[in-house]
Amino acid sequence: MSATLSATDSVTDQTREQLQDQNLDQRSERFEQRTPGCSIEAALEIVRDRWTILILRDSFRGIRRFDDLRKDLEIPRAILADRLRSLVEHGVLVKRQYQQRPERFEYRLTPMGMELSPILVSLMQWGDRWLSGDEGPPRLLVHEPCSTEIDMSFYCWTCEEAFSPSQISSRPGGAES
Amino acid sequence: MSATLSATDSVTDQTREQLQDQNLDQRSERFEQRTPGCSIEAALEIVRDRWTILILRDSFRGIRRFDDLRKDLEIPRAILADRLRSLVEHGVLVKRQYQQRPERFEYRLTPMGMELSPILVSLMQWGDRWLSGDEGPPRLLVHEPCSTEIDMSFYCWTCEEAFSPSQISSRPGGAES
DNA sequence: CAAGTTGGTTCGTAATCTGAACTCAGCTAT
DNA sequence: ATAGCTGAGTTCAGATTACGAACCAACTTG
Structure with a gap:
């Protein structure tokens, strides 16, 4: 509650497995072939820019919903949507439905995402x-x-x-x- | 020699003092008034983008000259010049003449820059x-x-x-x- | 004196970002 | 039942940036 960079319980074991697979896929698709052997460069491919980092900061703070992120960051909707998509594709966040009928989603850090904290x-x-x-x-x-x-x-x-x-x-x- | 993220002796004590002043100036000019109270955001103002980070990586590796950076990163000249200018303005790098007649310069990490290593x-x-x-x-x-x-x-x-x-x-x- | 090196600047075009308006689904109050 | 609201986006036109190629300047070397 008092936490800003807070505990943010991560993700279930089911999704964790999915993520492993997902990561492997992406490695072969996007990296293995063209990563120039530098992990900093590889990491920067995912941690792309200012907005991405600020989204991650807010995720650590416990902000999880599209509109809350948008309001807090004053980020253009299109960019927020794009960056969230990218982070999900790379396995840093998961998109989870938190209510059906109005379908609503939230974005949570995966274990991979949590480890971005350093x-x-x-x-x-x-x-x-x-x-x-x-x-x-x-x-x-x-x-x-x-x-x-x-x-x-x-x-x-x-x-x-x-x-x-x-x-x-x-x-x-x-x-x- | 074997080092990639190498020792890179930093900067003399003279320049160190200049830097202190420089930093104070900039703080009042560029930040104090408009920093939104988040150090991550403030840091991102300086560590702007992918290229900036890659330039810093190379600086830690001991690459100091314009053309060496350009060749290693395959970065457009205009962008390299711009990012170096910005890093120097912010006190992360210093521009030092390493020979006169052909005037030639190199860019070195300041103490402030060295501390970006984490x-x-x-x-x-x-x-x-x-x-x-x-x-x-x-x-x-x-x-x-x-x-x-x-x-x-x-x-x-x-x-x-x-x-x-x-x-x-x-x-x-x-x-x- | 022609070519090469280093450290840039100046372009025109291409890709990105941005803000405002629009969509769409379901809910809520009148 | 309909007007308005919320959450989560998409679409689009205009402003910013990025990019690559060409150019410049000051010297050095062959």
Whole structure:
């Protein structure tokens, strides 16, 4: 209730299975052949633009219906419809009927969608740090059970220390479990 | 050398001071008045689109020159020029002359820019997990000194445990140190 | 002095976005 | 029963952006 980036219970196990299949299909249709081997590029194909990200932000906030999204974001209807379609096709959201007779639908995050949260959180924290005025960040995120503030800096479990982005390096990865 | 998301030494202390001022100016000019109180929206004003993010990815990889960026991304010149201008204006990159007579410039990440890395890393890890084929992620990121793989899941220092996005909640924040 | 490199700008066209109006199904109050 | 409302879209014309190709400028190299 008090949550802005809230719990948003996800999706049933039935739909979860459907999603797995769906994802596999799309991988072969849209990616496998033309992904240039960069996961950032692949992710950007789905997280397309500003509107898409704002829709996802609202989804995390618990806004689920077409008209609520439209009002909150002041997004043109056509674009909202298009982005929702795209997110559903990619398996990030599911379209669910929440009442029949007037048929009405809502859009919910799938597990795949829920896992986009680190992207939103790091966008928010960067904005907090570098763009918020002198009164500090507009909202802060906490671990619900204990109210500890979340920070997304890098931590190494081997060295047991936080480290800066300059200590990141990369290696090819191809075969794994 | 082996690094893709590499060390990329940032910027001198002189320029660092200039940047601080620069940022303050822009905050008052462009944001303070019209930021709708959401740091995600504010961040998206700078991290505008696909191209911007790909330019940043390449910057982390150590690609610094106009033509190298253009060749690597296959981005139209006009757009590259525009995005670089915008990133410099916002203080994410600095334009530095690396030789005079032919005047030549390079674009480097500022500290503000370096701190965008969690966004890129979480985009990459989401792509790795949900979009990479059966041979697994194309590349993986490690903590350079010890080669431990990086993962960006949430961890609570009070509860001493990792937790899922569903346990995130938010509180208003306004006055702080 | 011709060609090449780097870092752009300037076009005309193509694709996208946008806001306003329209649809359609069912509900609600008179 | 009919006028009006709600939710979830679609359609369409005009404004913005994106794109690719050509051009420019300042030097360097052959």
